[in-house]
Amino acid sequence: MGKAQARKRERREQREASAERTYWHGGPAGLAPGSRLLSPAVTGHTSIPAPELAALAPFDVGRRNRVYFTVDRQMARGHAAAAGIRAGRGALYRVRPDGDVEHDPDFPPGISWCARSALILAVDELDVTMTDQQLSQALNRYNTWDNGSPMYDDAGRVQLSPQMRGLGIRQHTLDALFPAWADYGAVVTELARRFPDRP
Secondary structure (H helix, E strand, O other): OOHHHHHHHHHHHHHHHHHHOOEEEEEEOOOOOOOEEEOHHHHOOOOOOOHHHOOOOOOOOOOOOOEEEEOOHHHHHHHHHHHHHHHOOEEEEEEEEEOOOEEOOOOOOOOEEEEOEEEEEEEEEEOOOOOHHHHHHHHHOOOEOOOOOEOEOOOOOEOOOHHHHHOOOOHHHHHHHOOOOOOHHHHHHHHHHHOOOOO
């Protein structure tokens, strides 16, 4: 089998697997079933979070010519709640991607995908709201440090980054300083305040 045929077969298998998954998208309220999610490159709207949310989702930039969706309903609810903070109301949508689906490399395999557009099948929840801790958990539970190690454990404890280890910071220090699912920006700010002389 040639390379072109192999790629074609791979795309077909991805589409078939994709059709069996339930995908969720969290965003501003106001879209109806039958509407299409379009990328920021088409709409002109940005997916970068508002400044007050940047710490909660520090890597939420994405490709401007893609829309993103997940099989993790709670993660999508987090994005809906964040959209509600930015836009007044956030909604959880069940969607079906259009065309080829690509894995989102910012997350472990099997969690998040993207495509050029997606069809809204249903509005599953309107006015999604969360506490700060719930929002941090929903948006940050899959985040990793530069070396691929998790930022949080399953209980939400902030984990040591390679840089923190290099500064001599210990896990028990993090456990004493930060509650479960502590905001990433608050962690960075507090550590900089407590260890100002360390590079």
